[in-house]
Amino acid sequence: MAETIYDVAVIGAGPAGTQAAVSASHQMRHVLVLHSGKVSFSRGRAYWSKSVEIEDAPVFPGIIGPHFAKELMKWMESRPVVDFMLGSEKRKTGIEICDGLVQKLTRNGDLFELQASTKTLKQNTPLEVTCFKSRTVVVAAGFDDKWPDIEFEAGEERLYKQYATVFRYAGNKKGWHVCIRCDGHLHVNEHLALLGVGDYIYEAAIGAQDFTDKITILTNGRPHGMSPSVLEQVKARKINIIETEIKRHIGEKTDLLGFEMVDGTELFFHGFLVDEGLIPNTKFLEGWDYQKDEEGLIVANEDMQMLDSNGEPIPGLFAAGDIISGERNLIATAFALGQEAGLSASDSLRRWHFPH
Ligand SMILES: Cc1cc2nc3c(=O)[nH]c(=O)nc-3n(C[C@H](O)[C@H](O)[C@H](O)COP(=O)(O)OP(=O)(O)OC[C@H]3O[C@@H](n4cnc5c(N)ncnc54)[C@H](O)[C@@H]3O)c2cc1C
Incomplete structure (x- = not known):
């Protein structure tokens, strides 16, 4: 069987990652979402609203965190992967959701490789790591509160x-x-x-x-x-x-x-x-030359593309949500940034572009 190369791989299934995945698949992209939910204790910040109802998030009035996380999952599941023809080219579109804590992100030629542990961590057993390949990546892994x-x-x-x-x-x-x-x-x-x-x-x-x-x-x-x-x-x-x-x-x-x-x-x-600060979920970016602020949050341009230390956009690498520096750490903002990142990742895969 041919190895799957996704158009867009999204790291994290909070509001930012979910919206990025839905927006990219809406543009006919084949999307992989890796989320650590079942593999680790990290469930995303919104999950923490255990009995406090979230009142200011769009479309979900008065929902508690665990239910919100389930609704996001259902939204992505409503876009399963299907084959379609674009002209004479066979393509796939839709969202594949996979339990996986991304451990390392690397670039190999034009492709990104994401190594993720896909089974729950158990004491004294080695990590079970699966490698996924993608043309673009959206980092939507958020942060953990201290x-x-x-x-x-x-x-x-x-x-x-x-x-x-x-x-x-x-x-x-x-x-x-x-x-x-x-x-x-x-x-x-x-x-x-x-x-x-x-x-x-x-x-x-x-x-x-x-x-x-x-x-x-x-x-x-x-x-x-x-x-x-x-x-x-x-x-x-x-x-x-x-x-x-x-x-x-x-x-x-x-x-x-x-x-x-x-x-x-x-x-x-x-x-x-x-309010003791935060820990960015970006360990898998170790070794990358990318701009971040003093708290470790990612600096991105208006297309949500990550930047290298010279301020140049890093091809194919986007980010969204709480992990972005200088944005409000709120659900509606995460959706908005997720949409921008998902669409930008999708646009970067277009075959023709406007002449420079
Ligand atoms: C207690 C609490 C109450 C809140 N209440 C509100 C509210 O009422 N209104 C509001 O607007 N905002 C609220 N917020 C803020 C809101 O939850 C965040 O702004 C929002 O969840 C950010 O979305 P995100 O998708 O960027 O990140 P998150 O929601 O944090 O999602 C990140 C995702 O990435 C996954 N992940 C992390 N690392 C990895 C990895 N290495 N590999 C794979 N997946 C990974 C996580 O499991 C998670 O699924 C609240 C936050 C908290 C903590």
Whole structure:
């Protein structure tokens, strides 16, 4: 059987990757979507809205994260791969969805090679890696939020076990939030705890002011690290800063109520927001010369094409969604950027182009 060479390979099946895949297949391309969902614990950021309904995403009113992920999957499944003739040429169009955590992306001549582990990782067994080939690639792998080191099990190997207690409360109405714009409306006039340090955490406080002015900043044992001008504003707005280390969560089932601090005091809040930064899901790009910002997010041009360090577009390599630098980390933005990337990847495969 002839080896499959896809027109577009999309890495990630969040809103950005799903939209990129649908848009490219709508232009009659043969699309592969590799998503880590079943192979690893990484499910995409939207998945984390476990009991909080997503209210501002197009077409899906009041949907929770796991249902949203299923709907995205159904949307892609509605475009199965079929053969068609373009003139006298036999082609394929549609979306093939494959469980696979992309480990490495390389270029071999005109083609990209994507090495992905396609079976769930098990202890003491080697990775099962499959190689896929494609003419273009859309990177839509997003990022993971950094979680707070409270009741953190450093000895555990897997992230989800290290942060098991934090994850119990994450994405619940009464639990850890990571996006004030997304979840601030749940806490109008309520007392919010913001966890983080530096001027960065004041940005979260600036966002929180649309919902409440009862704000406490918790640094979890670190110096607050704010610059004098920011500190002055924090004081003027009567935002309390508590630098004591947090010992443990105080919760009821999956509801987070507050914290026991190392000095024995107990603090209670209505809402909890962590803003400790992010980890970009771009390990598979190691070895590529591409532009990224100080957080590791990808810099792309207006066609969502990735750029090399000279600012030149990297042929065939596109990116979309939360992984893009300087864009809002929201679902509607991810859809829009995904559409641009999917269409640009598709356009780059056209046989004729306008003369330069
Ligand atoms: C708790 C929470 C609540 C939120 N609420 C809202 C809200 O109410 N409204 C809103 O607009 N936004 C909300 N957001 C933000 C929104 O979820 C993100 O902006 C959006 O999901 C970004 O889409 P994306 O496709 O770029 O990335 P993601 O949705 O993060 O998807 C990335 C995909 O890539 C996959 N992946 C990662 N690495 C690999 C790899 N190596 N190989 C293969 N696949 C890989 C992941 O499994 C995932 O499927 C929320 C985020 C969180 C965390």
